Amino acid sequence: MNVVIAIDSFKGSMTSMQAGLSAATGIKRVYKDAHITVRPLADGGEGTVDALVNGCDGRMTQVQVTGPSDHPVVCPYGIVDETHTAIIEMSGAAGITQVSGAEKNPLNTTTYGVGEVIKDAIQNGCRHFIVGIGGSATNDGGVGMLQALGFGFLDKNGNQIRFGAKGLEDLESITTDHVLPELKECTFRIACDVSNPLCGEQGCSAIYGPQKGATSTMILQMDKWLAYYAALAREQFPHADAKYPGAGAAGGMGFAFLTFCNATLESGIKIILEETHLEKYIRDADVVITGEGRLDGQTVMGKAPIGVAKIAKKYEKPVLAFSGCVTKEAVACNAEGIDAFFPILRNVVSLDEAMHTDNAMTNMTDTVEQVFRTIQTFSSVCK
Numbered sequence: 475m476n477v478v479i480a481i482d483s484f485k486g487s488m489t490s491m492q493a494g495l496s497a498a499t500g501i502k503r504v505y506k507d508a509h510i511t512v513r514p515l516a517d518g519g520e521g522t523v524d525a526l527v528n529g530c531d532g533r534m535t536q537v538q539v540t541g542p543s544d545h546p547v548v549c550p551y552g553i554v555d556e557t558h559t560a561i562i563e564m565s566g567a568a569g570i571t572q573v574s575g576a577e578k579n580p581l582n583t584t585t586y587g588v589g590e591v592i593k594d595a596i597q598n599g600c601r602h603f604i605v606g607i608g609g610s611a612t613n614d615g616g617v618g619m620l621q622a623l624g625f626g627f628l629d630k631n632g633n634q635i636r637f638g639a640k641g642l643e644d645l646e647s648i649t650t651d652h653v654l655p656e657l658k659e660c661t662f663r664i665a666c667d668v669s670n671p672l673c674g675e676q677g678c679s680a681i682y683g684p685q686k687g688a689t690s691t692m693i694l695q696m697d698k699w700l701a702y703y704a705a706l707a708r709e710q711f712p713h714a715d716a717k718y719p720g721a722g723a724a725g726g727m728g729f730a731f732l733t734f735c736n737a738t739l740e741s742g743i744k745i746i747l748e749e750t751h752l753e754k755y756i757r758d759a760d761v762v763i764t765g766e767g768r769l770d771g772q773t774v775m776g777k778a779p780i781g782v783a784k785i786a787k788k789y790e791k792p793v794l795a796f797s798g799c800v801t802k803e804a805v806a807c808n809a810e811g812i813d814a815f816f817p818i819l820r821n822v823v824s825l826d827e828a829m830h831t832d833n834a835m836t837n838m839t840d841t842v843e844q845v846f847r848t849i850q851t852f853s854s855v856c857k
Contacts, residue, residue, distance in 0.1 A: 518742015
């Protein structure tokens, strides 16, 4: 039996590889001679760096940068030396989990640290970038990141504007005199799974501002400032498009990458599947195993397990999914290529107990074992 396993991380519980290796252990208890390939999986959010570093034979490094609240943070990121590629999660330098209390305020939070990570990677020889932009604490239109890369966002006195969305209120001009010269050699693939424009009722300020600490007054202010920023950028960069789907991702980070870094916005799972070459492993599989922490109605909206299932069905492979829990809406997954799914929770426990890594790994192993014992039994009966 040839089995390919690609399970997304169980957030706060198991990494993608921990989940996959635990599943493999369960299979081996039944099919001792099975050939099992465990591949990392992510959807462009948390776990993207780990998945791509593991899947592309990369290495981890880290750099101290300016955090979202202007305090130092250490941001880990990956490097694939063979292709000179850096793999970065924006949340490592400007994440919502890095702010709390009064610091949770998009008027003040900055993306400057993200630019510092990119700059460090450039100095380490990277010219290609894969950047996940989920989980941000910011709404500065990516201006902080661009300032770190040498762009000038200047006030009426010719000084760099302040950090955070409030700085945009003072924006008078944009300059490129001191941009890192290596930036023009760089390519950026941005993992982005939202389609919000930069401004308006569906823009970043209105839709995502509240979860970052914005009041209704702040939302109106930030939306106005971002609209002016976009208009000013368009004077110098004619391709700038504030209405482009995804321009409003991560508080306008999508707009910054598209306008100033010649980037592409792509589905996170598409990037992961392509970069880890999962299809070549699935092609020869007998069974494909996938999953994530929670299977529900959102799973079918382009999340990682469905991306795996679509590849498997291209080659008419059976697909089984395992998750921490499932909802009634998860039945929609059956119509999208997941032939059967199973929750791994074995008994009634607290959420903390269920999410404890050792418990989750044991539950994964034991559940997969029982499913494959069923497969073995019915295979014998049907011969």
